[in-house]
Amino acid sequence: MPDTAAYESTERTVPTRNRERAAYDHAVVHAILDEGYVCHLGFVRDGAPVVLPTLYARVGRRLYVHGSTGSRPLRMAGEADPGLQVCLTVTHVDGLVLARSAFHHSINYRSVVVHGTARQVTEQAERAAALDALVDQVVPGRAQDSRPADAKELAATAVLRLDLEEVSAKVRTGGPNDDPEDESLPYWSGVLPVSRAYGTPVPAEGLDPSVGVPDYLTAAR
Amino acid sequence: MPDTAAYESTERTVPTRNRERAAYDHAVVHAILDEGYVCHLGFVRDGAPVVLPTLYARVGRRLYVHGSTGSRPLRMAGEADPGLQVCLTVTHVDGLVLARSAFHHSINYRSVVVHGTARQVTEQAERAAALDALVDQVVPGRAQDSRPADAKELAATAVLRLDLEEVSAKVRTGGPNDDPEDESLPYWSGVLPVSRAYGTPVPAEGLDPSVGVPDYLTAAR
Numbered sequence: 286m287p288d289t290a291a292y293e294s295t296e297r298t299v300p301t302r303n304r305e306r307a308a309y310d311h312a313v314v315h316a317i318l319d320e321g322y323v324c325h326l327g328f329v330r331d332g333a334p335v336v337l338p339t340l341y342a343r344v345g346r347r348l349y350v351h352g353s354t355g356s357r358p359l360r361m362a363g364e365a366d367p368g369l370q371v372c373l374t375v376t377h378v379d380g381l382v383l384a385r386s387a388f389h390h391s392i393n394y395r396s397v398v399v400h401g402t403a404r405q406v407t408e409q410a411e412r413a414a415a416l417d418a419l420v421d422q423v424v425p426g427r428a429q430d431s432r433p434a435d436a437k438e439l440a441a442t443a444v445l446r447l448d449l450e451e452v453s454a455k456v457r458t459g460g461p462n463d464d465p466e467d468e469s470l471p472y473w474s475g476v477l478p479v480s481r482a483y484g485t486p487v488p489a490e491g492l493d494p495s496v497g498v499p500d501y502l503t504a505a506r
Numbered sequence: 507m508p509d510t511a512a513y514e515s516t517e518r519t520v521p522t523r524n525r526e527r528a529a530y531d532h533a534v535v536h537a538i539l540d541e542g543y544v545c546h547l548g549f550v551r552d553g554a555p556v557v558l559p560t561l562y563a564r565v566g567r568r569l570y571v572h573g574s575t576g577s578r579p580l581r582m583a584g585e586a587d588p589g590l591q592v593c594l595t596v597t598h599v600d601g602l603v604l605a606r607s608a609f610h611h612s613i614n615y616r617s618v619v620v621h622g623t624a625r626q627v628t629e630q631a632e633r634a635a636a637l638d639a640l641v642d643q644v645v646p647g648r649a650q651d652s653r654p655a656d657a658k659e660l661a662a663t664a665v666l667r668l669d670l671e672e673v674s675a676k677v678r679t680g681g682p683n684d685d686p687e688d689e690s691l692p693y694w695s696g697v698l699p700v701s702r703a704y705g706t707p708v709p710a711e712g713l714d715p716s717v718g719v720p721d722y723l724t725a726a727r
Contacts, residue, residue: 297551302574323599323613325546327557330518336548336557338597338617353523376559378544378702383723384710387641387652388659392544396559420608424698431608431693438609460710472652473717474710477645481599484699489605489681496694502604 288312297400298453308454317397317454318343318375322423326350327372328358328403341373342418346449348373348399349406349415351442358403359443368404373447381477384461385470393476395456403445415444426501509533518621519674529675532567538618538675539564539596543644547571548593549579549624562594563639567670569594569620570627570636572663579624580664589625594668602698605682606691614697616677624666636665647722 291309292298300307308314324341327334337358342349350373352359362369380393406412416439417428434442461474486498512530513519521528529535545562548555558579563570571594573580583590601614627633637660638649655663682695707719 325557327548327555329555333591334548334550334593336546336593336595370554372555372557374557388655434609473720476708478705480703482701482703487697489695499694
């Protein structure tokens with residue numbers, strides 16, 4: 286059954302401009318999140334903003350991020366009660382939009398912004414599932430085809446959970462929006478499509494040559 | 507003459523982990539910035555972090571971002587004295603690193619994190635140069651080949667400047683760092699290269715067919 290529900294909008298998830306680009310449907314939000322694996326995680330430290338790139342995974346209506354127990358946001362989330370206020374943003378660039386006027390140049394993109402409180406996950410089964418999800422978010426199928434974390438590695442890793450509650454997507458598609466009086470100007474105008482490309486897998490030094498490239502790597506990306 | 511100088515490190519630009527991945531050289535930092543055009547801009551609003559994707563341009567040791575005069579961070583930077591505290595982060599993903607152990611999975615990436623105060627640019631010549639730089643950061647050579655902003659468009663656009671002072675790069679390269687005892691495990695291991703790909707330019711509706719695709723578009727990307 287398709288998920289036709291939507292996230293409730295709030296004052297801070299309604300954009301001040303280009304409101305027609307905003308979306309709250311689960312289907313739109315989740316598809317953007319599922320296509321990526323690197324987010325930009327923002328938090329406040331000593332009153333100042335900090336934005337760090339990190340991996341994430343989506344499991345239902347929850348996001349997970351992880352890191353060393355010694356890393357700043359992970360430590361701060363463990364010490365703060367009830368957790369660390371964060372803003373987690375995922376962006377895909379789909380095209381460069383060249384208008385006749387400099388002013389109307391733009392980017393086709395899909396982004397999701399999540400506001401909320403990131404909490405440390407302490408329950409062992411949820412931690413293990415989140416770590417599998419983090420590996421599978423990058424390469425679906427990989428978690429089952431690698432050595433699981435042992436007790437020492439688990440103890441060194443902190444996992445944060447961020448529930449999807451205050452969430453919005455923003456999407457721009459299509460060609461340039463030039464003013465009608467500019468349309469006859471002699472400048473090329475249109476869209477240069479942008480996508481993510483994957484190259485040929487490079488085996489690790491010393492890899493047993495009888496271990497072939499797995500199907501999930503050649504197929505999935 | 508090559509720029510052999512480096513940014514001074516501060517408490518918040520020295521990572522708590524993987525310090526060997528950090529770099530402060532102008533050459534490293536500027537090359538990462540120059541390869542991109544979308545950043546994630548973080549600021550604090552009502553005590554909570556906000557992270558938004560936006561375009562940026564580098565001009566020497568300054569970054570510029572722009573937006574509608576009505577957009578939140580632009581308005582906040584104009585109202586705050588001396589400006590708005592921001593963290594601006596740029597990230598390129600270069601590869602997916604598959605280790606034999608789930609724990610040592612990683613990403614090859616290059617990122618730059620800039621901390622500082624974003625100030626509104628009011629001087630007209632600097633504003634015009636910044637807007638050209640923002641167009642040329644996305645498609646080098648394009649600013650000269652489009653209609654410049656008129657007075658009304660200039661009045662609707664706010665430009666912020668962020669000086670490069672407290673800046674660091676972080677770079678991971680190479681293969682997986684598996685523990686020696688894992689190297690004989692029967693899992694494929696190595697790197698899947700990732701890059702940005704550009705497609706065939708799509709002309710705008712109604713574009714005069716005699717206007718060919720400019721060289722800077724086919725060449726630069």
